[in-house]
Amino acid sequence: MTEDKNNKPYAIETHAMSKRFGSLIAVNELNLNIERGTIYGFLGPNGCGKSTAIRMLTGLLAPSDGDINVLGLDIPKEAEALRKRIGYMTQKFSLYEDLSVTENLHFMAAIYGLRKPTARQRVDVLLQEYDLEAQAKQRAGSMSGGQKQRLALAAATVHQPELLFLDEPTSAVDPENRRAFWEKLFDLCEAKTTILVSTHYMDEAERCHQLAILERGKLKTAGKPEYLMENMGVTPIEIECPNLRTLKTRLLANPEIKSAAQLGLRLRVLVDQRISNPEQWLEQLMPANSHATLKTVRPNLEDVFVMATRGEKR
Numbered sequence: 001m002t003e004d005k006n007n008k009p010y011a012i013e014t015h016a017m018s019k020r021f022g023s024l025i026a027v028n029e030l031n032l033n034i035e036r037g038t039i040y041g042f043l044g045p046n047g048c049g050k051s052t053a054i055r056m057l058t059g060l061l062a063p064s065d066g067d068i069n070v071l072g073l074d075i076p077k078e079a080e081a082l083r084k085r086i087g088y089m090t091q092k093f094s095l096y097e098d099l100s101v102t103e104n105l106h107f108m109a110a111i112y113g114l115r116k117p118t119a120r121q122r123v124d125v126l127l128q129e130y131d132l133e134a135q136a137k138q139r140a141g142s143m144s145g146g147q148k149q150r151l152a153l154a155a156a157t158v159h160q161p162e163l164l165f166l167d168e169p170t171s172a173v174d175p176e177n178r179r180a181f182w183e184k185l186f187d188l189c190e191a192k193t194t195i196l197v198s199t200h201y202m203d204e205a206e207r208c209h210q211l212a213i214l215e216r217g218k219l220k221t222a223g224k225p226e227y228l229m230e231n232m233g234v235t236p237i238e239i240e241c242p243n244l245r246t247l248k249t250r251l252l253a254n255p256e257i258k259s260a261a262q263l264g265l266r267l268r269v270l271v272d273q274r275i276s277n278p279e280q281w282l283e284q285l286m287p288a289n290s291h292a293t294l295k296t297v298r299p300n301l302e303d304v305f306v307m308a309t310r311g312e313k314r
């Protein structure tokens, strides 16, 4: 690893980063190495510590233990120097509802210390890039969810940060707007911005270059989505037949079946990879005359998530 502070290969490095609130361990010894110029996802259920981890990485919240290095800076000691180099967008719309779109962007530009002519130029570019020209004079509070979200991203990037933290940024928008939002993230990524995004949507997680799955403050697994899907240790098989509820209970009694979940008319079953011919093996577990059809299917991130966070079988 090079010693030049600004040329570290990782935008974010943590060692045993932890946060306790009284007796609750919200983040438990998290080790992260997030490469520059990538989109890194935190995937996990409500309350697993995503926001707390992000707040520590931005320098807003002091860790209880561990080391944090962000963009070559020792955090929280050098948090002030970090502030102007990062952008932060939370799930809650945090701009001024009574200000217009343009006023909000100028306000953010002033906070980040952009000089007036630069700010004017930058705001014009952002209005165009984020398709907000028609709403430029509109009060932010009166905009649609998708428009508000575009404005929030524009505001978070007004100072062209090297690193962007997005905490569940698309929880309040429809799939079409979410898709458009991700197109913007890839544009930013191509322009060398590193992005850390937290989510509980699988489709969103699948778009990340790298992913960490968190549960109750702990990192359960991490890597490229494809890698995680290939190495989850189970074969997914879908079964179509009558009485799926009964079949589910029957199958879950076998320790080789790690999970069974109904999807409409099918039962998606995760079979231990140590079973060499899982379809044949499952056939002999089917009730007589069930006329079941079995099909090995492509793994998905929900399977990875289920396997990573599996306490009880489900």
Ligand SMILES: Nc1ncnc2c1ncn2[C@@H]1O[C@H](COP(=O)(O)OP(=O)(O)OP(=O)(O)O)[C@@H](O)[C@H]1O
Pocket (backbone or CB within 6 Å): 021, 024, 026, 044, 045, 046, 047, 048, 049, 050, 051, 052, 053
């Ligand atoms: N300031 C605080 N004081 C006490 N407990 C807190 C505080 N902030 C967070 N917690 C607790 O820490 C745990 C992790 O919360 P956090 O908000 O980081 O989770 P999250 O994964 O971001 O959840 P969500 O998806 O719901 O936003 C939760 O149990 C939460 O109640």
